[in-house]
Amino acid sequence: MTELEIFEQLKQNVLLKYQEHYPYFQGNWKNFSSQDIQNLIVLVEEKTKQNVSEKWIYTHLKPEINSKLPRKDMLDILSQFSGFSGWDEFQFKNREVVSEEKVLLPKKKNKSLFIVIGILIASIIAIFLIYSNKKPTQKFQLKNEFTQETIQAKDVKAYKIENNEMIQIPIKNAEVEVESRDENTKIVVESPYYKKREIKVNANSDNSEILLKPDDFAMMLKAFMKSDIKDWETRKVQLDKILSEDLEVIVMLKDNLGAEYFDKKDFSQKLIVPTESVKKMQILEIKNDKKGKIEFIRIKQ
Template identity: 50%
Template sequence: MNPLNVFFQLKNDVLLTYQKQYPYFEGTWKTFSSQDIQNLIDLIAVQVKQTVSEKWIYTHLKSETNDKLPRKDMLDILSQLVGYSGWDEYVFKAKQNEIVVAAQPKKKRNVFLIGIVILALFLVGFISYQIMKKEEIQTIEVKNAFTEEQINSDEVKAVMIENNIESPVEIIDSKIQITAKDSTKIVLKSPYYKEKTIVINKENTTPITLQPDDHAMILKGFMKSDIKDWQTRKEQLQKILADDLEVLVMLKNDLGIEYFNKQEFSEKLIVPSVSLKRMKVIDIRSNEKNEINFIRILQE
């Protein structure tokens, strides 16, 4: 079997693995967005304990054609993500499957596949029924710990952690909707609030409160408000932004990424503009001095 053909098969398996974690994604590599790329990077970090860059995914996974194989260490990471020990085992299994499929008469293969599909549907239905009997959907508010106001659903995301695997939890109208078991571990993340981990049980309906990150909130105010005092903005930015600040702005329609340093980004913030208000912060990180040293923004 041609190694490139095996790599294309691996790309499909990676996409299927991603869809298991993010079932609302029904696209292809061509429609894989910048946010999907970030989700995939996080998924690899959690399940394989390895890192993959955005540029690598753009170059090797989103591309419709591949002229040569990527480095073997990267192939090992993707193979481990889809359940194999590495690229060598993935290639070995792919060759075995090719031999088995080729050896089966067409009719027998079709009957065999139909049987597998029917059995799988039956098992899924049965398991879902058993789970529904034991679990019930809960709705829990997410609020600002200081103001007690509901937090905008766009500003926070939640994941459920089971067996070290993260699954996204839906947030609608500032409320988490979750099918709680005896104890469900939830992690809430936001660029403007401090990360929080909680355990929810079937009887727990108490609102979840998140503590605002002061510097992130100041930055949000600069980006969303109509403050005219540019000198005040400039002085405050010097205090909250680290000298080695990196800002990545992901452009619409996957047109690429713009990079800004502290001086360049500060100049954009000092003078309010329509384009500035259309920027959506999706990630903020700070150093040990509590200065913001990394910002990821989605240009809406």
């Protein structure tokens, strides 16, 4: 077993450890979202008291195939997160398991042949059962309820709720595709810019759209951050109308450098003058008070 093969096993161990804290995540590294990455960074820091950057995760954990082994100090961190003393122990344990499996392999060729045939038969039966029980999938296009325009994948997240489990599903070309296994399957769509929407997947329904109602104040805030409006006084007056007096803003810094805190006055001052750094900010979460005003914002730089 090569070091790269052992590293692939370590990546799977990290995913399993992550799922212990976030059981609703049932995907793989390919669909590991930016929010999942932020969650993992926090978990690793809590467990090991050491840091893993977002860029490092994109470079070494997200790829399906790794052609180069990462630095040993980073391998030590992930091994410790997985419950081992370090990379050396993780390698030793995995090579030990492989050696034991080789010792247990039958020596007689005819016995091996029967095992292979049995595996093939079991695989054929499993494939047959899967396809015979497979139900047709349904596709739903995500649209703005008022403008009827499709919604960008980066602005929303979609989940399937089935058997009380919440599983994130990918969004491609403003569409979600889901297979309904029972009549209680639901789709939940969340976004900082749109009202949360939950629909029941009905195999007999002709509905092929999920219409999301925009949050007016969140949309206005997005426009302020992305636009080139130079009228400072107008911006100040409009911001005052949509932001709560008790506003709290958390800006998550790049490269896991921590976070910055802003109140209403400081955040409004930052938005009054449109800059490139403000335009590049991505809103991750918005909460409103009882009057509908924005009282909490989480932003990623």
